[in-house]
Amino acid sequence: MRRLIQAVLGVTLLILLTSLTALAQSAEPIKIGVYEPMTGAMAAGGQMTWEGIALAHEMQPTVLGRPIKLILVDNKSDKVESANAVARLVEQEKVVAIIGSYGSSNSIAGGDVAEKAGIPMVTDSATNPLVTQGKKFVFRACFIDPFQGEVMAKYAFHNLKLTKVAILKDVAQDYSVGLANYFKKTFTKLTGDPKSVVAEVAYQTGDQDFTAQLTQVISSKAEALFVPGYFGDAALIAKQLRQLGSKIPILGGDALDAPELMSIGGKAVEGVTISSFYSAEAPANEVARKFVAAYKSKYGKTPNANAALGFDTYNMVVDAIRRAGSTDPKAIRDALATTKGFIGVTGSITIDENGDATKDAVILRVENGVFRYVTTIHP
């Protein structure tokens, strides 16, 4: 009898213990790492992305019955810091998935670390093809630069009827060098003249004086200037170009989409035309309308494309965890790779065999100090 009681007691204890650990486990948060440029030259882009991620987290704070914990690390707009940030998220924080980063060079450096560690990473707005190339664990929520370069080249040729353009690129940024090349490739093909890019000059992240390059651009008699750089540089470039007396139109890519372009550039950036991921003025679907309203009530301003992509990327990762039904990084990776028709603020996201998303681009133009929607271009 005594032995029986002992046995029953033992079994009950065992059951109690296992159920307790299971309970503890279910309450334990799922960690998702985020690395973004919160300081440095790209800080505006990183901070707006983070606002979008934080909003999405607020609206969807749990998955698989467990709370989600976001861990943010600042990569200081720097490649080396990005690699360090991802290493820290993987090794110290033991995250199951990673979001980031604004800036292709940052994402390439961070993606290498994530790939080696076997932790899935989804970049919000890094558009350079090299970010996902040859990597099984890296995905993106945005379109890629071969498409974006084509969009702007076609817009310049067909809509603006340009036949001679100049390019001013940042040689320290993979994004800038890549986008400049894709633009040039399509534009010279459209005009049929390999010399239709009449000047191609460069600068380096951190440069603030562009007068020599712009003097070169002006003397080349270009009809427009394509600036595939980041918003802060572009604002100074626009200012200096106008101060040198040139009135030619300025074209750019998605990295110009930040309020800093207007606050720093002022009157000089009026008419600047860019390609981007989304416009709050032309919401693609119901999700986008809800997002714009929620963002406005939380932050008191209109969301830009980076906030929208941050929002989408978080939801995409959470959706993958839900479909995987587990927090195993490998299972999440497989779920991400089979993302199909995921409806986000920036349109429908389907991940192809390279880990990239094929999406529409929008054309925006600065009018009276704000970006106005011009048109949508389908791939």
Next chain:
Amino acid sequence: MTWVVFLQNVANGLSLGSLYALVAIGYTMVYGILRLINFAHGDIFMLGAYALFYLVLVFTLPWWLSFIIAIVITAIMGVLVERAAYRPLRNAPRISALISAIGVSFFLENVGLVVFGGRPKPFAVPQFFTQDYSIGAVRIMNLTWVIPVLSMALLLGLMYLVYRTKAGLAMRAISHDMETSRLMAIDVNRTISLTFAVGSALAAAGGIMWALKYPQINPLMGIIPGLKAFIAAVLGGIGSIPGAMLGGFLLGMMEIMLVAFLPALSGFRDAFAFLVLIVILLVKPSGLMGQEVKEKV
């Protein structure tokens, strides 16, 4: 290259070079007197720009008054930095003070990131400075001549201070021999504080002019100008005040002309500036206007 393009580039070069020169004369002055390469100079430069930014934003004072107050505030900060980070190391080996300077530089940058935020801020520029006009086909704005003129005026003022006043005499005495100066009843601490106040005021003037020309300020904005000014100071002969001015103009002109004549190399402008530094150190370490210093054993 046509004449018009060339002249435009000369104007561009003068304008950039005078900014380098303005920062470099403060750099070289501190070195000349203390034999300390103040690596925090670029960050003091940043503080100057932020001081003006907040004075205009918060107190909405008239522009010229904010300018003066910002320079005074920055000068005080420079003195505080010296008091906290360099004075305790006065008798330590020179390398300790140098490392301390690097520490101060990182400290100021990161405090800046926390206090001012990492996002670049637009710097309000009064209409007068950006008013532009054409001379022939060359485009000039008021800043293009204001900065060189201000640099020249500050250079002359500094030369007067160092070579014609009693305080300047004390500075030069300390640069020769600190111990003996003390025996001659020179108040070494006060003179060095004054040196830092003047050096930091020059950095502030440079930072403000820089922000007027490139109206985007962030807490890391001082790093590249600080390095470029260092190169300019070495090029002109570190410790020599007119040399720093010359070095600044030369460096600015060389950078612009590199891009103008070899546009394919325009992305390598910074590499070129550092190449100039290496060549000068190898070929003529004392710089263009520096004097060979014979170490007495």
